[in-house]
Amino acid sequence: MKKFAYIDATSVDTVPSLLGRRFGQAQVLAGGTDLVGELKEYIATPDRVVNLKSIPGLDYIRQEDDGLKIGPLTTLADIETSTLINDQYSVLQQAVSAIASPQIRNVGTIAGNICQRPRCWYYRSEDFDCLKNGGDTCYSVRGVNRYHAIIGGGPCYIVHPSDSAVALMSLNASVKIQGPRGPREEMLDDFFVLPELNIMRENGLRANEFVTEIIVPASKPNTKGIYVKVRERDAIDFAMASVAVTMTMSGNTCSEATVVLGGVAPVPWRVPDVEQFLQGKQITEDVASAAAEMALREADPMSDNSYKIEMTQNIVSQAILDLA
């Protein structure tokens, strides 16, 4: 690991100037479960590590009139076991309990989970100077791309690793961001960016910005959500494919739905066409399989990952039928 100076931040306002304007010079430390790995492999080589845990009051879950507010340093374990997170947000708890292991959920934070870097094995290896590491090749294109993107990829084909982000997007969540000129708020729909827009980052945070809150609006009555994740190893593993679906039902008709795919694209992949298609439909097996097919219509698999299409279709239709 490269040597770095370590700074305990003491307030939200001072973090932007501690981070500075150039990417790579400084890095925010939350639980460290992702950052420590990146530092060990020399993927992240900052001069300064800015610890957020020394800032009081960033670890909370509050139910307010307009929805749920989650502090950035709230651990995944606290979200998993919180009794404040009631039924309407259960898709988030389902997703969080499918993340990593108890050890990692005890330390890993919700903002860290959303902002974690991708797990592409070329990106994570010191030996490959890939596009994301500032090189000029995406090695997955001619290499082993079993776990890479089938939608939205190019010129880099990572998949976004976060389970919680998929669930949060299905709940229409947004994030509060602190920058040098104060706070701003952004829907998660707009927070993540595709590699074609910015190959070096997975979200639109500037170098001197960080996430200070996650805001989940209250959902309509009779809304339920489900998270389905497929992994190779059930104990600990990132998603080969996952889906978060929420549906508002009136009787057996779906009046509103959200559908977000995980593990298949460089960002949590929302499918508005499917959401519209489900509106006003009675949920039958035929409707669910039509929705599943539509969800993967844009898929353009690589040499080793076409299996993900059918896998994802299956969990999409399973999720829709389970909620009806």
Add this chain to the structure above:
Amino acid sequence: MSSKVHVQARINGDDVEFLCEPRQSLLEVLRDVLGYTGTKEGCNNGNCGACSVILEGRLVNSCLVFGFEIQGKELQTIEGMGSPEELHPVQQQFLENAALQCGICTPGFIVSTKALLDKNPDPTEAEVRYWLAGNLCRCTGYDKIVRAVLDAAKAIKNS
């Protein structure tokens, strides 16, 4: 000026002071600076749980935490559990159930089990398996470990 940081913490009930570099993980500090070699290094990246310790009552992977982060905190390691003369009930049940072969994973499993039973003294088998998902064993096939944990829960309840 030294680039080392000065850290004070409580480890297994003892006050401990040490110097470490900011980039040293808690696992490195435990093993290489302080000589607590009961905590093992397996993968060094969060996958195997051999490095499990209990920090402020929470089970964590010491390979993914920095040493300086335990400043002012309470840490429990495998060294704090039982002694050769008087094994901790979890250790005793691992022995009786032959829940180990090579043993490299055992300190991690025992510490994880303690963290589980501290919170949930009467876990179901499903809860034991869910909780131990962060601990990898290449030898035993897990069944004996799960039985040892369930027996340890019983033994602690009856003691």
